[in-house]
Amino acid sequence: MSTPLSLSEQGFSRPYRVTLIPGDGIGPEITEATRLVVEATGVPIEWDIQEAGEEVYEREGTPLPERVLESIRQNRVALKGPITTPVGRGFRSVNVALRQSLDLYACVRPCKSYEGAKTLYRDVDIVVVRENTEDLYAGVEFEKGKTETLKLIEEINRYTGKALRQDSGISIKAISVFGSERIVRFAFEYARRNHRRKVTAVHKANIMKYSDGLFLEVARAVARDYPDIEFEDRIVDNMCMQLVQKPHLYDVLVMPNLYGDILSDLGAGLIGGLGLAPGANIGDGYAVFEPTHGSAPKYKGLNRANPMAMMLSAVMMLRHLGEREAASRLEGAVAEVIREGKNVTYDMKPTPEDPTAVGTMEVARAVVERLKE
Ligand code: NAD
Numbered sequence: 001m002s003t004p005l006s007l008s009e010q011g012f013s014r015p016y017r018v019t020l021i022p023g024d025g026i027g028p029e030i031t032e033a034t035r036l037v038v039e040a041t042g043v044p045i046e047w048d049i050q051e052a053g054e055e056v057y058e059r060e061g062t063p064l065p066e067r068v069l070e071s072i073r074q075n076r077v078a079l080k081g082p083i084t085t086p087v088g089r090g091f092r093s094v095n096v097a098l099r100q101s102l103d104l105y106a107c108v109r110p111c112k113s114y115e116g117a118k119t120l121y122r123d124v125d126i127v128v129v130r131e132n133t134e135d136l137y138a139g140v141e142f143e144k145g146k147t148e149t150l151k152l153i154e155e156i157n158r159y160t161g162k163a164l165r166q167d168s169g170i171s172i173k174a175i176s177v178f179g180s181e182r183i184v185r186f187a188f189e190y191a192r193r194n195h196r197r198k199v200t201a202v203h204k205a206n207i208m209k210y211s212d213g214l215f216l217e218v219a220r221a222v223a224r225d226y227p228d229i230e231f232e233d234r235i236v237d238n239m240c241m242q243l244v245q246k247p248h249l250y251d252v253l254v255m256p257n258l259y260g261d262i263l264s265d266l267g268a269g270l271i272g273g274l275g276l277a278p279g280a281n282i283g284d285g286y287a288v289f290e291p292t293h294g295s296a297p298k299y300k301g302l303n304r305a306n307p308m309a310m311m312l313s314a315v316m317m318l319r320h321l322g323e324r325e326a327a328s329r330l331e332g333a334v335a336e337v338i339r340e341g342k343n344v345t346y347d348m349k350p351t352p353e354d355p356t357a358v359g360t361m362e363v364a365r366a367v368v369e370r371l372k373e
Pocket of ligand 1: 026081082083084085086095274275290291292293294295296297304305306307309345347
């Protein structure tokens, strides 16, 4: 596989055309707040607004119409709000479908603590690089009781000599050499580009020898191509404990899909919560920037959600477009609002009921004020 080019290297130029997906729940509010602050940086962006998610599903019978994918294919970059996935019913995850359709194989989730945020530790600065297309999230599943599931159970029992129960549901965990190599290489390239010192591969190879074991074997081989960057590995359960106790020992972490999902929330917890955790889904052709958090439906329309995770995702997007100076200004403005602690939402206050908490749009206005200084 080739090393992904940054979009500026791909010849992007001003004004940028960016697909904007407001999403569900708190999505539209945090998207509006983010759009306001991005526009205040002065970077010229034409937003190509595309609806996806629950309401589109009600109207059109699909939560992810082809025109949304087409828009991203054309613009090659998108900023996306969270989209609800009904649990155990209705449509499958739009987020997973988007990552698979556009082959956005790398999910990059920086977990960086800003001064003033409620955190256990100061100066945490780790980056979770999550494989985005394989593993248990590939959506290869067999429902309990279906004919094909019963046949599969019979075959598995015949081949392995095991006795899987007839009333089992099955999710397949497949990890390939191809998928492992490109994500680990991505992590090392990211480390090099961003002057990081170490990559840690996270796995459970002691138990899942043929899937996680393969991932680790490939990671070790790829690491040999990057002698300038330290490499080590950790078993995922130990990694969780280490991150809670000694996050400063870690730098770039690379791992299969499921562990990445879980550890990036753990990382968000280390830096003050989901409201501060940005993310990017990156492939060789396209990039979709979105916060780590979901649609928090209970806060929909209440002007209560923290827009900073999405603003920081926009910072990543600006960097990706080559707008490094504007990205740093926006990140600095958000950091300053956090440090001041006056114009922040409920989740960043000592208690959620704190009467001094402000709303989503007030945070946006405070960030815009900082940008003007
Ligand atoms: P969630 O991240 O939406 O919410 C968990 C809790 O975190 C919320 O109750 C809220 O207290 C807090 N929270 C999250 N974002 C916040 C913000 N910006 N400001 C303040 N507080 C915030 O997770 P969930 O409740 O498990 O999921 C809700 C829906 O979102 C589900 O349908 C899920 O599938 C979906 N989801 C989507 C994405 C995505 O679009 N990429 C990611 C995760 C979950």
